[in-house]
Amino acid sequence: MQAVGKNKTREEKRKEKLDIILRNASKAFMEKGYYKTSLDDIAQMQNVTKPTLYYYIKNKEDILVKCEEEACLRINGLLDEIILINGNGFQKLYQFVQGYINIVTDDIIRCHVRHRGQMEEESLKLKSIQNHKDIEARVREIIRIGIEDGSIRECNATILAILLFDSLNGISSWYKSDGQVKSDELTEEVLALVTHGVIGD
Amino acid sequence: MQAVGKNKTREEKRKEKLDIILRNASKAFMEKGYYKTSLDDIAQMQNVTKPTLYYYIKNKEDILVKCEEEACLRINGLLDEIILINGNGFQKLYQFVQGYINIVTDDIIRCHVRHRGQMEEESLKLKSIQNHKDIEARVREIIRIGIEDGSIRECNATILAILLFDSLNGISSWYKSDGQVKSDELTEEVLALVTHGVIGD
DNA sequence: TATATATGTTACTGAATAGTAACATATTAT
DNA sequence: ATAATATGTTACTATTCAGTAACATATATA
Incomplete structure (x- = not known):
């Protein structure tokens, strides 16, 4: 309203x-x-x-489609920027995580994250799955760059990309801008976890 | 059938x-x-x-409730075992991740993970949310033990627990026992990521 | 065997709601 | 001003589906 x-x-x-x-x-x-x-x-x-x-x-489902279009625009826009900046693979991935957390707390993006791939019309469903695959492939590519330049440790880029998206997308379902967890601290903790894991010194 | x-x-x-x-x-x-x-x-x-x-x-929604009961039994059972084993906080967390991946690929658990907190009847919804909060609290406690004994680095245990669950629960929506990713490799990669993060040597 | 209870069926109702047809008014451009 | 188009409404249809009533059969136990 x-x-x-x-x-x-x-x-x-x-x-x-x-x-x-x-x-x-x-x-x-x-x-x-x-x-x-x-x-x-x-x-x-x-x-x-x-x-x-x-x-x-067009119909109820079209709302999901339009949310997805918006989401893909923003996420791919972020990836476009990140490819251009100079820095090694790790630095690019770091920037991506930072940018994605910012994007994923917007209502339209949250809606997309929760409903992607769940359209009833088969062609829309397939398109939605493909959209996400494409984005995941771009992140995987960043991870490979990092592995090659040594800034990211040897690992299965596919699994890493999926796990990363799962935890980042998860944020969209619990994060409230007026909640306990502050955006800055969240970003900081996520970056620290992704970077160093949980192991003590 | x-x-x-x-x-x-x-x-x-x-x-x-x-x-x-x-x-x-x-x-x-x-x-x-x-x-x-x-x-x-x-x-x-x-x-x-x-x-x-x-x-x-009792009704359609009761299917979700019964899946949840089953899931809570298994997850809390795992946590009960882990509390008893000797080992530092990190080792307990490590065991939890291992056990949880095993649990979360079962159909009933996957169903629970995807639908928890989404019941229509308010009291069931609240109970479901509480169930998950309780489990999350137990994992948070393990993380705290690890931070105190130095086996887990200083971090926000709340955020860490949430991010961990998001990526582990995410597995339930994409993992197929007959798919490309083998269960052993998945567990190995998740443990490596959780332990050391992505940073190169 | 008799009887209570567990397990199952057919046939229905009642409510919700996506989508549409037909009609009404506001706005813009010529 | 006026035609064309954009924006909106009321009133309806058609479908899906959770849940139930009434009835039928199988099974275990006294």
Whole structure:
């Protein structure tokens, strides 16, 4: 229930309204779950009726698809930046973890993380799985760079990438910006754990 | 669709049939999702009709509850063993990771991991969340023991426990016993990552 | 064997809700 | 101003599915 600004073109307003729908839907999906959230619920959150939603989305599932598009844009954007910076593989991975934690606490991204690969329509499901595979492959590549330049220890890059994503994505389901754990400390602890593990000196 | 053995008491048969229901339901929930799996689907998997299920379960949600009970028994059992073994905190944590990976690849446990805290009935939901909190607290305690005896480096035990569970629980959603990643290698890589992190020598 | 109880079936109901058709109003561009 | 299009509403349909009532059969035990 956020006001839409004035002095905008029709297309800008449209984009804003779609964004509000996605944010509200994401919040509801995270709190009550996808199937327990009706389109009427979502419509009510922005004081419109259900058929109005259909002017902005194709169907309920399309909300998940649009959240995914947004998420992929941001994650791939981060990876694009990281490939360009100079530094060894470890430094790139370090930057990725930092950036990803920042991204993964946004409602739309959280919604994507929780629902990716769970679309009912088979083609959408496959696309969603592929999207994640592509991103995982890019992180794996960073890990390989690190192994080659010696900044990351010899390990199975595939398993490492998966485990890393599991713990980072997990953050999206428990982290609350107003909760006990502060964002800075979280990032610091994650980086320390990923870097050095748990072993004492 | 597994046969129920003969020469058993009524109660044993009952337990076996309940177990089959839980296993089949778990498989279906993991493949198609909880809401896309109907009780008719589950009933069909063991060649009975839906009302028959109600002789073994209270309602659909009760399947999740029973999976959770089973999971808590096994996880707490593991923790009970680990507390007793002698060894420092790190060694206990190491054993826990090893044991947990073994547990978390069972269908019923996977189902629990994916659905915990998502019950519709509020009291069940709260209980489920509490169950996990209790287990997390026990792992946190192990971490504290390790920090005190110097075998685990100074860190935020709360965050570490959460991150650890996220990556371990994540395994439950992608690991397939017939897939590429072998169980031994997985355990080895997870232990190495948790122990030493990613940093090169 | 008789009887209680456990296990199962067929056939139904009641509620939720995604999606749509038909209609109404506001806004923009010509 | 006016036509075209964007944005919205009310009222409905069609489907899915959890849960139940009423009835039938198998099994164990007294």
